[in-house]
Amino acid sequence: MTGENRHIGKPVPPRHHDRLVRGHGRFLADLRAEGVLHAALVRSPLAHAAVVGFDTTAARNDPRCALVLGPDELAERTAPIPTVWRLPGQPEDSIPLAARTARYAGQPLGIVVADSPTAAEDLAEAVRLDLDPLPPVPTLADALAEGAPPVVPGTTDNAAGRIRFGSPEQDIASAFSRAALVVEREFTLPRVNHAPLEPRGVLAEYDPGTALLTVRAGSQSPHAMRQDLCAVLGLRADRVRVIAPDVGGSFGSKVLLYPDEAMVCAAAVALGAAVRWVESRAENFTGAYQGRGQRTTARLAVGAEGRFLAFDAHIVADLGAYATQAGSGPHQVTALTLQGPYRVGAAAATVTGVYTTRVPTGAYRGYGMQEAAFIRERLIDEAARELGMPPVELRSRNLIRPDELPHTTHTGLTYDSGDYGAALHRAAALADRPLPPNPPWVRRGTAVVSAVEISAFAPSALLEAFGIEWSGWEGVRLRINHDGTVTVYSGVIAVGQGIETSLAQIAAEGLGVPLDWVRVELGDTDTAPHSDLSAQASRALTLAGGALVIAARRLADRMTTLAATFLDTDPGRVTRQIDATADPSSPDAAFHGADGARIPWREVAHRGYRGWGRRQRTDPVRLEESVDFDPPQLTFAHGAHAAEVAVDLGTGRVTVTGYWAVHDSGVLVNPLIAHGQIVGGITQGLGQALTEEARVDAEGTPVTRSFREYTIPAAQDVPQDLVVEHTCTPSTAIPGGFKGLGEGGTILPPAAVACALAAAVPEIAHTLTSLPLTPPRVRAALRAAGIT
Ligand code: SMO
Structure with a gap:
């Protein structure tokens, strides 16, 4: 050559x-299909209600109507969507198309097919729902309260199973009993929306002559969608074809088959026709699964000379109304990755899944690792403050050194290669610049944080060991x-x-x-x-x-x-x-x-x-x-991020004035794409640090239904001083030496921004355990500390 x-x-x-x-x-809405019909979903307006009646008379009598499928028809034609990753003790309950009880506002209860999108919308509104309200359970506190109404019928509480990873209890107990310093905090990580540029959508065509179902869908995983569709619709695998056209972003939101998507396919089969559904932005905010949603109590034991003795966490995970196919997965990964890039005597974490009457949660870019990084890095930062030691020094002392790799964590992950210290020190050096003089109402601070990233999720034997019904x-x-x-x-x-x-x-x-x-x-x-x-x-x-x-x-x-x-x-x-x-x-x-x-x-x-x-x-x-x-093992990317923030003490507004990221994703195939991935991930992470939170009211009705109420970062929210550098430690597990980077950028920004804010205003540092750091929340902390 x-x-x-x-x-x-x-x-x-x-x-x-x-x-x-x-x-x-060619996105879903752009695809041409002959004689295509249009679908709209009938959704529950209530967070929790028995579906007593689903009267389709008016809709059916409209000449524009092609088909209506309500709970009765769906019960005849469909099975619930299979679960692939369960928590031990999780109830036998998976998300159905035929729902007799609505468990979240926005849950699809039926589907209407008509000759135009507008007609379909009209007819969906013409379906008369008779709902018997049940008490909503919108928060983890509501779900765990004594005598809380159970979300899953036939159960007595809202427990969705539990699992523990890591060191034996006695090792944790002994580490904490020997500690010179213990830092313990409660962390609240809200639910967030993925907000892809293109919402979801399905174009399903059924050919009765050949008995072939062809589904075009904005999917992140067509094969998984096909498997689930076969199970839900009772179809043979050789008769179902799923094709993803151009997909306008997913970030984890399009990996699973949803009940509304499956209903579109059921309607196409019933009609022997082509049926399209394109999700509206409001539906995407309320009906697409959300990310994160966790309340965690965590503690760090520190010994002599600032050595980390133990991490310990109890993660309470808001799975929403159904533990979807893999709903607890991200929270399990939080538990698995809490230890991060540090050498520590013991580490353990428990995950308790909880049902609430909200839309289910699931995968979101960073998949539990952003949560783990926020918890861990804030704890370390708090320990440094209490020890009076520079946070970079405390981190540096405890980072696993290259000569200690491969290193197996207490949760059984084997880090292959990398230089965590090099990334940390490089990010710190990049961020080391004199801060400009402040007016009296502004304070500034800088922080550097560190993480490893599980990438190349495989091999199959690992998924088998975790009881995940997917191949690796x-x-x-x-x-x-x-x-x-x-x-x-x-x-x-x-x-x-x-x-x-x-x-x-x-x-x-x-x-x-x-x-x-x-x-x-x-x-x-x-x-x-x-x-x-x-x-x-x-x-x-x-x-x-x-x-x-x-x-x-x-x-x-x-x-x-x-x-x-x-x-x-x-x-x-x-x-x-x-x-x-x-x-x-x-x-x-x-x-x-x-x-x-x-x-x-x-x-x-x-x-x-x-x-x-x-x-x-x-x-x-x-x-x-x-x-x-099927690789021999996981490969781990890693990175360190530094953030510089300015906080306006009067308004509580936090501005990120500089951001420096150093990543190691092994051999980079395309540095331009790698750069874009990291910058995009950082931007998304900044949104979760500062503005994003999917909220409901006391009745469980979503209040963030558009980009008016749900603010994602815009260009002016991303600092002009945004620097990304890459180091290269080739993977030894992957031919070519590649490591992943799709999620890497997203993992550290909330930790970096919160720690930088803590550096700017140490008086409120101990309170910086909840996201997002919105002006009202920061102002309240400033007030409580007597600063404004
Ligand atoms: S959150 Mo991703 O699609 O692993």
Whole structure:
């Protein structure tokens, strides 16, 4: 290979940018479908109520109506959505399409199909719901109160199971009894909305002639959606195809099949037609599952010279009205990752799941690790303050050193590689600048925090050990076409993160061909290798990329061997010359034999397709390699973030004036995409630090229903001084050395901002245990401390 076709590490502009910017995107609402009908959902306006009546007479009698499915019809046609990740002791209860009790405001109770979106909306309103109100249980306190009404019928309390991870009780007790200092706090992490640019949507087409259901959906995991659809609708897997078109962001919100999405598919099957539903922004705020939602009591024991003796936490998780397919998962990950990048004598955490009458919670970018980082870094910060030690010094003393890796945590995670201290000190150095003089009503502060990130969520045996009914492996199919062009098929999904480009870079590098010879085909269960977790858990690039490294190496070898046969020489004597700008049809892009003989790349592909040139009759024919990659273990990315904040003592408004992030995600395939991922993650994390909270009133009715009440960061909320640097410790578990970075940016901002605010106003530091740090909340703390 000539040096021109090196692609890994190049900041190639993502391919989808040009297409989307020019308006060639094909999102769910853009797809054309013949004779498509339109659906609207009938949703519960109450947080908790028995569904006594669902009168569809008026709706059915409207000439615009094609179909109405209420609880009775749905009960005949559908089964509840299966659960894949349960807590021990979790009640046998999963989310149904046919609900006889509404357990959250916005829960879909039925579906109406009509000839236009407006008609569908009208008819959904024409359905007369008869609801018998039950007492709402909107908060964890309500749910845990003595005599609280049970959310799950037939149970006596709102417990949704419990699990404990980490050191034995006696190790924790002994560490705390020996401690020179114990810091204990209660942390409240509110629910948040994912707020993707594109809400959810489904276009389901059922062909009664072939009995094939084709579902196009804004999904982060089409294979998982297909499996769940088969279970819910009682359909055969070979008759269901799920395709994700362009997806306008997900952040964990589109990984699971939702009841409303399944109802659209049930309606398409019932009608033998095409039915589309496009979610409204208000529905997305109230009916899409939310993230976070946790109240945690945590403590840190510190010994002589500031050594960490133990972390201990009791996490109370708001699972909402149903423990969805994987509802407790993020909270379990909080427990698993509380220890973070630190060496500590003992660490343990308990997760108690609790039902409330609110929309379920689930995956959100950072998946429990943002919560863990906030709790841990605030505790450490508080310990430093009480010890009178600089927080960076306290962290530095306790960070696991590179020579101590691999290191297995008390919860059984084995960190593979990294240099946590290097990242911390680099972030601290970047943030070390003189603070400008303050007017008397402004204070400023800086903090540096640290985390490791579980990435490449796998192997399958790990998921099996956790009792998660998903696979961890990831497959790719790599094909050289008859003209020498290349197609990659993968079950991971593009949700705006640029994965198509990164995978193309890996394939092009491995085959030694120009980047634009490679097309990446994602999102279709008919062609993509199976993938349950798909683009979740910072795993798409690492695992699909790792598989692709192997596949490309094999296919490159086969091409070379074929070329050698045609050139009548040994493979070792064949060289290749492909100009980085060459077209695949270029005769100059060729293999060269020892004696000046040559054969074009496309000619090798062409002859390969004829089945010519094989050394043995049993040698494979197709120029295609399928590789299923199940790594030996998890791989851990890590990072340190520094925030500089200014707080207005009069208004309580916190402004982030500078932000510096140092990440290690191993080998970066595309630094431009990596930068965008980290900046996007930081921005999202700043929203959770400062403004975002999904709220309900005392009746459990959502009050954050639009971007008026729910404020996400805008450009002016992101500091101009936002610096991202990368260090590179290659993963030893992943071919190519990649580590994940999709979630990394999101994990640390709340911890960084809260600790920086604590540095600015030490008088209120001990109260900075709840998010978001809104002006009213900060002002109240300032007042209580007698500062304003
Ligand atoms: S929160 Mo993600 O989709 O693992």
